[in-house]
Amino acid sequence: GINAEYKVDWARSMFERQVPIGNVFSQDEMIDVIGVTKGHGVKGVVSRWHVKKLPRKTHKGLRKVACIGAWHPARVSFTVARVGQKGYFHRTQINNKIYRIGLGVQGQLEAAKTEGGAAAKPKGNACTAYDPAPKDITPMGGFPHYGEVKNDYIMIKGCCQGPKKRVLTLRKSLFTHTKRRALEKIDLKLIDTTSKFGHGRFQTRAEKHQFMGPL
Numbered sequence: 001g002i003n004a005e006y007k008v009d010w011a012r013s014m015f016e017r018q019v020p021i022g023n024v025f026s027q028d029e030m031i032d033v034i035g036v037t038k039g040h041g042v043k044g045v046v047s048r049w050h051v052k053k054l055p056r057k058t059h060k061g062l063r064k065v066a067c068i069g070a071w072h073p074a075r076v077s078f079t080v081a082r083v084g085q086k087g088y089f090h091r092t093q094i095n096n097k098i099y100r101i102g103l104g105v106q107g108q109l110e111a112a113k114t115e116g117g118a119a120a121k122p123k124g125n126a127c128t129a130y131d132p133a134p135k136d137i138t139p140m141g142g143f144p145h146y147g148e149v150k151n152d153y154i155m156i157k158g159c160c161q162g163p164k165k166r167v168l169t170l171r172k173s174l175f176t177h178t179k180r181r182a183l184e185k186i187d188l189k190l191i192d193t194t195s196k197f198g199h200g201r202f203q204t205r206a207e208k209h210q211f212m213g214p215l
Contacts, residue, residue: 021152022101025170030182032094034169037161039088049081095173096156099186102126102137104151125153130189135204140195 025031045051046063054062068080076082103111108122124134137155138148145164160168177183194200202208 020107021154025098025101025154025172027098027101028184028186029098030095030173030177031098031156032092032171032173033096033156033160034092034171035090035160035162035166037087037089037091038163040086042084043086044083045081048084048086051081091161093160095177095182096158096160097182097184097186098154098156099188100155100191102153102155104149104153107152126191126193128188128190131191131203133204133207135193137191137193139193140200140202140205140208141197144196 040047044063045065046053051065054064054066056062058064065081068076068082102125104125105122108125112120112122122134124136126135126137127133136149137153142148143164154170162168192200193203195202202211
Protein backbone atom coordinates (compact mmCIF):
# COMPACT_ATOMS: atom_id res chain seq x y z
CA GLY A 1 0.00 0.00 0.00
CA ILE A 2 0.87 3.67 -0.32
CA ASN A 3 0.43 4.58 3.33
CA ALA A 4 -1.18 3.33 6.54
CA GLU A 5 -4.54 4.95 5.77
CA TYR A 6 -4.75 3.17 2.41
CA LYS A 7 -3.89 -0.16 4.08
CA VAL A 8 -6.62 0.29 6.72
CA ASP A 9 -9.21 1.16 4.06
CA TRP A 10 -8.25 -1.92 2.03
CA ALA A 11 -8.45 -4.14 5.11
CA ARG A 12 -11.92 -2.80 5.96
CA SER A 13 -13.09 -3.41 2.40
CA MET A 14 -12.13 -7.10 2.76
CA PHE A 15 -14.24 -7.68 5.91
CA GLU A 16 -16.66 -10.65 5.65
CA ARG A 17 -15.47 -11.50 2.14
CA GLN A 18 -14.02 -14.81 1.02
CA VAL A 19 -10.43 -14.52 -0.20
CA PRO A 20 -9.39 -17.41 -2.51
CA ILE A 21 -6.05 -18.93 -1.58
CA GLY A 22 -4.88 -18.37 -5.15
CA ASN A 23 -5.10 -14.60 -4.54
CA VAL A 24 -2.66 -14.86 -1.61
CA PHE A 25 -0.16 -17.58 -2.57
CA SER A 26 1.11 -18.92 -5.88
CA GLN A 27 2.68 -22.16 -7.09
CA ASP A 28 6.45 -22.62 -6.56
CA GLU A 29 6.37 -20.05 -3.73
CA MET A 30 8.11 -20.64 -0.39
CA ILE A 31 5.84 -20.16 2.64
CA ASP A 32 5.98 -20.59 6.41
CA VAL A 33 3.61 -22.86 8.35
CA ILE A 34 2.75 -21.92 11.95
CA GLY A 35 0.92 -24.32 14.24
CA VAL A 36 0.90 -26.53 17.32
CA THR A 37 2.59 -29.92 17.20
CA LYS A 38 0.96 -33.24 18.06
CA GLY A 39 0.68 -33.70 21.82
CA HIS A 40 2.00 -36.79 23.64
CA GLY A 41 1.37 -35.82 27.28
CA VAL A 42 3.91 -36.32 30.07
CA LYS A 43 6.78 -38.54 28.93
CA GLY A 44 9.97 -39.88 30.49
CA VAL A 45 13.52 -39.03 29.52
CA VAL A 46 13.96 -41.91 27.05
CA SER A 47 10.93 -40.92 24.99
CA ARG A 48 11.32 -37.17 25.48
CA TRP A 49 15.07 -36.67 25.06
CA HIS A 50 16.14 -40.05 23.57
CA VAL A 51 18.76 -40.73 26.24
CA LYS A 52 20.27 -44.20 26.38
CA LYS A 53 18.57 -46.79 28.57
CA LEU A 54 20.51 -48.14 31.56
CA PRO A 55 21.58 -51.82 31.75
CA ARG A 56 18.98 -54.54 32.30
CA LYS A 57 19.42 -55.19 36.06
CA THR A 58 19.53 -51.54 37.16
CA HIS A 59 17.97 -50.86 40.59
CA LYS A 60 14.61 -49.01 40.55
CA GLY A 61 14.19 -48.93 36.79
CA LEU A 62 16.30 -48.39 33.72
CA ARG A 63 14.51 -45.70 31.66
CA LYS A 64 16.23 -43.00 33.68
CA VAL A 65 19.15 -40.56 33.77
CA ALA A 66 21.70 -42.12 36.15
CA CYS A 67 23.37 -38.90 37.33
CA ILE A 68 21.61 -35.53 37.14
CA GLY A 69 24.70 -33.50 38.05
CA ALA A 70 27.58 -32.88 40.47
CA TRP A 71 27.24 -31.95 44.17
CA HIS A 72 28.20 -28.39 43.34
CA PRO A 73 26.77 -26.28 41.85
CA ALA A 74 23.95 -27.42 44.15
CA ARG A 75 21.21 -27.28 41.54
CA VAL A 76 20.12 -29.25 38.52
CA SER A 77 21.28 -27.72 35.22
CA PHE A 78 18.74 -26.96 32.50
CA THR A 79 20.75 -29.12 30.10
CA VAL A 80 19.94 -32.33 32.04
CA ALA A 81 17.17 -34.47 30.53
CA ARG A 82 14.08 -34.57 32.79
CA VAL A 83 10.52 -35.90 32.76
CA GLY A 84 7.87 -33.53 31.40
CA GLN A 85 5.55 -32.48 28.61
CA LYS A 86 6.27 -33.84 25.13
CA GLY A 87 4.57 -32.25 22.14
CA TYR A 88 1.71 -29.71 21.94
CA PHE A 89 4.30 -26.98 21.32
CA HIS A 90 3.90 -23.90 19.13
CA ARG A 91 6.28 -24.17 16.17
CA THR A 92 7.01 -22.23 12.98
CA GLN A 93 8.23 -24.31 10.05
CA ILE A 94 9.88 -22.13 7.43
CA ASN A 95 10.56 -22.54 3.70
CA ASN A 96 7.85 -24.97 2.60
CA LYS A 97 7.58 -25.04 -1.18
CA ILE A 98 4.10 -24.96 -2.73
CA TYR A 99 3.75 -27.80 -5.24
CA ARG A 100 0.15 -27.14 -6.26
CA ILE A 101 -2.89 -24.98 -5.47
CA GLY A 102 -6.04 -26.89 -6.43
CA LEU A 103 -9.65 -25.81 -6.83
CA GLY A 104 -12.45 -27.24 -4.73
CA VAL A 105 -15.69 -28.77 -6.04
CA GLN A 106 -17.43 -25.42 -6.57
CA GLY A 107 -14.36 -23.85 -8.16
CA GLN A 108 -14.02 -26.78 -10.58
CA LEU A 109 -17.66 -26.45 -11.67
CA GLU A 110 -17.28 -22.73 -12.32
CA ALA A 111 -14.03 -23.25 -14.23
CA ALA A 112 -15.62 -25.99 -16.36
CA LYS A 113 -18.60 -23.75 -17.21
CA THR A 114 -16.36 -20.89 -18.32
CA GLU A 115 -14.27 -23.24 -20.50
CA GLY A 116 -16.87 -25.52 -22.09
CA GLY A 117 -20.33 -24.19 -21.32
CA ALA A 118 -23.02 -25.19 -18.84
CA ALA A 119 -22.94 -28.92 -19.71
CA ALA A 120 -19.17 -29.31 -19.24
CA LYS A 121 -17.92 -31.63 -16.50
CA PRO A 122 -14.98 -30.81 -14.20
CA LYS A 123 -11.67 -32.53 -15.01
CA GLY A 124 -10.66 -33.07 -11.39
CA ASN A 125 -8.05 -31.27 -9.34
CA ALA A 126 -5.33 -33.96 -9.22
CA CYS A 127 -4.61 -34.68 -12.89
CA THR A 128 -1.35 -33.65 -14.54
CA ALA A 129 0.00 -33.36 -18.07
CA TYR A 130 1.57 -36.82 -17.72
CA ASP A 131 -1.50 -38.33 -15.99
CA PRO A 132 -4.50 -36.69 -17.70
CA ALA A 133 -7.16 -39.06 -16.32
CA PRO A 134 -9.80 -37.01 -14.44
CA LYS A 135 -9.50 -37.55 -10.70
CA ASP A 136 -9.77 -35.58 -7.46
CA ILE A 137 -7.12 -35.10 -4.80
CA THR A 138 -9.03 -37.26 -2.29
CA PRO A 139 -7.54 -40.78 -2.40
CA MET A 140 -9.61 -43.95 -2.62
CA GLY A 141 -11.52 -44.28 0.65
CA GLY A 142 -10.66 -40.75 1.77
CA PHE A 143 -7.76 -39.38 3.80
CA PRO A 144 -7.34 -41.34 7.07
CA HIS A 145 -8.92 -39.50 10.02
CA TYR A 146 -10.00 -36.65 7.74
CA GLY A 147 -12.32 -37.66 4.90
CA GLU A 148 -12.87 -35.89 1.58
CA VAL A 149 -11.30 -32.62 0.43
CA LYS A 150 -14.13 -30.53 -1.04
CA ASN A 151 -12.65 -27.02 -0.81
CA ASP A 152 -9.59 -25.42 -2.37
CA TYR A 153 -6.40 -27.10 -1.24
CA ILE A 154 -2.70 -26.30 -1.11
CA MET A 155 -0.01 -28.98 -1.51
CA ILE A 156 3.40 -28.35 0.06
CA LYS A 157 6.60 -30.36 -0.05
CA GLY A 158 7.15 -32.65 2.93
CA CYS A 159 4.94 -32.50 6.00
CA CYS A 160 3.71 -29.98 8.55
CA GLN A 161 3.20 -30.05 12.30
CA GLY A 162 0.13 -31.20 14.20
CA PRO A 163 -2.52 -33.92 13.84
CA LYS A 164 -5.30 -34.03 11.25
CA LYS A 165 -7.84 -31.18 11.27
CA ARG A 166 -5.73 -28.90 13.50
CA VAL A 167 -5.75 -25.28 12.37
CA LEU A 168 -2.55 -23.99 10.76
CA THR A 169 -1.47 -20.47 9.87
CA LEU A 170 0.20 -19.94 6.49
CA ARG A 171 2.26 -16.83 5.88
CA LYS A 172 4.53 -15.38 3.24
CA SER A 173 8.24 -16.00 3.66
CA LEU A 174 9.98 -13.18 5.52
CA PHE A 175 13.06 -12.94 3.31
CA THR A 176 13.96 -12.93 -0.36
CA HIS A 177 14.95 -16.35 -1.73
CA THR A 178 17.93 -16.68 -4.06
CA LYS A 179 18.86 -20.38 -3.86
CA ARG A 180 18.12 -22.68 -6.75
CA ARG A 181 16.02 -24.99 -4.56
CA ALA A 182 13.67 -22.12 -3.72
CA LEU A 183 13.43 -20.77 -7.27
CA GLU A 184 12.91 -24.17 -8.93
CA LYS A 185 9.81 -24.57 -11.12
CA ILE A 186 7.82 -27.67 -10.15
CA ASP A 187 6.13 -29.80 -12.81
CA LEU A 188 4.29 -32.67 -11.12
CA LYS A 189 4.05 -35.89 -13.12
CA LEU A 190 1.78 -37.96 -10.88
CA ILE A 191 -0.32 -37.39 -7.78
CA ASP A 192 -0.90 -40.74 -6.10
CA THR A 193 -4.57 -41.21 -5.15
CA THR A 194 -4.48 -44.89 -4.22
CA SER A 195 -6.00 -45.93 -0.89
CA LYS A 196 -4.05 -44.88 2.22
CA PHE A 197 -5.69 -47.56 4.39
CA GLY A 198 -3.80 -50.50 2.89
CA HIS A 199 -1.83 -51.58 -0.15
CA GLY A 200 -3.55 -49.32 -2.68
CA ARG A 201 -3.66 -50.55 -6.28
CA PHE A 202 -6.10 -48.29 -8.09
CA GLN A 203 -5.95 -44.54 -8.68
CA THR A 204 -9.70 -44.06 -9.23
CA ARG A 205 -12.96 -45.97 -8.76
CA ALA A 206 -13.37 -46.17 -12.53
CA GLU A 207 -9.96 -47.88 -12.83
CA LYS A 208 -10.91 -50.34 -10.10
CA HIS A 209 -14.26 -51.12 -11.73
CA GLN A 210 -12.57 -51.63 -15.12
CA PHE A 211 -10.07 -54.09 -13.62
CA MET A 212 -12.37 -55.96 -11.21
CA GLY A 213 -15.50 -56.05 -13.37
CA PRO A 214 -18.98 -56.43 -11.92
CA LEU A 215 -18.85 -58.14 -8.54
